[in-house]
Amino acid sequence: MILIDGASYFFKELFDLLMLFMLIALLTDIHQKSFYFALFLFLFPLVLLSVTDALLTGLVLSTFVVMLRFKTWRKNGKRKFSEIFGLLLSLAIYSIVPLFSSMLVSKSLGLHFNVLNADNPLLVPFLIGIDWFLSIVIAFILKSKVIERSIPIENVKIYCLQLGVFLTFVYLFGEILRRMQVLGIFQIVMVSFLVAQFSVTIFMTYLKLKKNQEKAELSSLRAQMVVMNTYTAEIERNYQELRKFRHDYKNMLLALKTTQTGSSINEDYLNQVIDYSHQMIDHSVMRFSGLSNLKISPIKSLLVVKLAHAEQLGLKVNFECLVPLTKINLDEVKLVRILGILIDNAVEAALGSDAGIVTIILIATRETIEISIENSFQGKLPSLSAMKREGYSNKGKDRGLGLSNIQAILASNKQVDLSHYSNQGLFVSVLTIGKGESV
Amino acid sequence: MTLPIILCEDDIALMSHYKAIIENWIMINDYDMRLVLAATDPAEVLLYLSQNQLTNSLYFLDIDLGKQLDGIDVAQQVRKDNEFAQIVFITAHQELALETLKRQIAPLDYIVKDDRNEKIQIETVLDGRHQQVFVDHRPNDRHLSFMIGTRNFRVDLTAIYFLETSVTPHKVILYGENMMYEFYGKMNNLEEEYPELLRVHKSFLINPNKVTAVDYKSRTIFFPEEYSCSFPLVKAKILKKHFDRIGSIIHK
Numbered sequence: 001m002i003l004i005d006g007a008s009y010f011f012k013e014l015f016d017l018l019m020l021f022m023l024i025a026l027l028t029d030i031h032q033k034s035f036y037f038a039l040f041l042f043l044f045p046l047v048l049l050s051v052t053d054a055l056l057t058g059l060v061l062s063t064f065v066v067m068l069r070f071k072t073w074r075k076n077g078k079r080k081f082s083e084i085f086g087l088l089l090s091l092a093i094y095s096i097v098p099l100f101s102s103m104l105v106s107k108s109l110g111l112h113f114n115v116l117n118a119d120n121p122l123l124v125p126f127l128i129g130i131d132w133f134l135s136i137v138i139a140f141i142l143k144s145k146v147i148e149r150s151i152p153i154e155n156v157k158i159y160c161l162q163l164g165v166f167l168t169f170v171y172l173f174g175e176i177l178r179r180m181q182v183l184g185i186f187q188i189v190m191v192s193f194l195v196a197q198f199s200v201t202i203f204m205t206y207l208k209l210k211k212n213q214e215k216a217e218l219s220s221l222r223a224q225m226v227v228m229n230t231y232t233a234e235i236e237r238n239y240q241e242l243r244k245f246r247h248d249y250k251n252m253l254l255a256l257k258t259t260q261t262g263s264s265i266n267e268d269y270l271n272q273v274i275d276y277s278h279q280m281i282d283h284s285v286m287r288f289s290g291l292s293n294l295k296i297s298p299i300k301s302l303l304v305v306k307l308a309h310a311e312q313l314g315l316k317v318n319f320e321c322l323v324p325l326t327k328i329n330l331d332e333v334k335l336v337r338i339l340g341i342l343i344d345n346a347v348e349a350a351l352g353s354d355a356g357i358v359t360i361i362l363i364a365t366r367e368t369i370e371i372s373i374e375n376s377f378q379g380k381l382p383s384l385s386a387m388k389r390e391g392y393s394n395k396g397k398d399r400g401l402g403l404s405n406i407q408a409i410l411a412s413n414k415q416v417d418l419s420h421y422s423n424q425g426l427f428v429s430v431l432t433i434g435k436g437e438s439v
Numbered sequence: 440m441t442l443p444i445i446l447c448e449d450d451i452a453l454m455s456h457y458k459a460i461i462e463n464w465i466m467i468n469d470y471d472m473r474l475v476l477a478a479t480d481p482a483e484v485l486l487y488l489s490q491n492q493l494t495n496s497l498y499f500l501d502i503d504l505g506k507q508l509d510g511i512d513v514a515q516q517v518r519k520d521n522e523f524a525q526i527v528f529i530t531a532h533q534e535l536a537l538e539t540l541k542r543q544i545a546p547l548d549y550i551v552k553d554d555r556n557e558k559i560q561i562e563t564v565l566d567g568r569h570q571q572v573f574v575d576h577r578p579n580d581r582h583l584s585f586m587i588g589t590r591n592f593r594v595d596l597t598a599i600y601f602l603e604t605s606v607t608p609h610k611v612i613l614y615g616e617n618m619m620y621e622f623y624g625k626m627n628n629l630e631e632e633y634p635e636l637l638r639v640h641k642s643f644l645i646n647p648n649k650v651t652a653v654d655y656k657s658r659t660i661f662f663p664e665e666y667s668c669s670f671p672l673v674k675a676k677i678l679k680k681h682f683d684r685i686g687s688i689i690h691k
Contacts, residue, residue: 320539363543370588419587421620432588
């Protein structure tokens, strides 16, 4: 460190502190005028403090900023971490750049360390100038590369933690070295080492986070593709059935025309034709057409997969949704989980039954949306209270968490109700979701 | 009391046609029924409902899903005000397959429009109503009615085994012949409303006529289909008194 006399040092610290404020302005998004006003108010005491003790200055500054921003953070927690990130970056630049600039200046002007330089009046403004220049350049680079790119909050937290640790180390080492009267080149080497190490760490963190994100996106895309494929396969199957139907129908009509002699129509045959067409339309070709009314993607995907699966298992599956549904007043994740559990239970029970029927109906009334899942079952139905108890299952141990899970999910929710009933071999679960305020 | 009948069909020719069938059949058989409203616009029906208090009633409603779901709206409104109104849907063949309608509105029957024998279908419905309401009467047959979601249910008391409180708060479970229902209800209210049922436990309300056996040692009551419930010591006396009076239950 270049030694300069007290007054110049004071000026240097003053301008460095001003530089810090400017960095904070650049690297955080704080526009509150009162914030900067308060900082300026305490400028003088802060400078005095920084002249004597760097570590304490850093601590006091951080505490001060936190105190000033506390109210805003309480109102809008989202900005908290990005502002802390900016603050830590500013402090990092503020503590490191002067160190390096002094080294640079001393090298360029051929000065000696630990020797008082009192006869060069341009020295201090030069130092200040270099500090400012370097800081602003670094700040702008950081701003465009890092801050402008919106980083997810989780990642910002990780970076803040690393920066915090880094700064702590820098200050600690600075203090220790100063106490031990080790100055000069050793201090610079120490700090360079720390900077290098933490840069590497942060960079590797960034790489890892990016890789994780990509992995997550990829698996989500894969899941979507599976659903799309199932849906497409179902549509294609439908199309085949439609073609068969068109072919048969044409033949039937032709036959009708040729058997008709005179004016009497073969009533029997006509009824056969009508029955056939109704059978095809209602139960075969268009049986899942209601799915197009369900406009909520995750639910649609879930139903497509579950219904197709149930049909593959040989069950007779009915689905109805007569009116377009765009919004359900229940968190989608919860709804998907609940429906998943209910449908799995229904399919399992239906498989064990002779009739093998699973029916899913979505009904919209004025005040509610009802999802009704029905299945045939065999034998005696166990009591509902036993079914809901955790740990109960007729599929063996470790499986009985379904219904009690649903209860846990719905426990706090006043808008949603799940009821069950069974009648003549059909077990029905009715999920009623009110259309009131959202939950 | 005369059974009021309401007809709603938006094709005016058809509407008159049905009106004639209904009124003729009532007249020929001298049924205690009257067609009080024949409308083409569902709004008229709703207006009539808001102005008149109807209890027992019969509705013939046209459902044509090709247009807006007006028929269903009317049916829903009717159901809301009068849970056990008898609704007959007049529909084209396709709507018969609709499970949604069956659940939401639980219609009494369907009149299929494109069939040639609409007349006979309507007459059958009227016959059925006459039989049920005026001939069979059965005033002693009480029902327990409740709602699950937006659906109404009415269960014959004679088919109920017992009710128990559910682990879900504020709900009770009803067990009966081949059936089980879980719905919102309070044991105390149900006990009051249906004195035929016996409150043998804080959580159990039983139909004594359906009890197959009582074991006083283990304090268990048995029902068909392997159902059972327990009762506390304090109720043992009440049970004994009740069954001694009936004298037809085996107890150990």
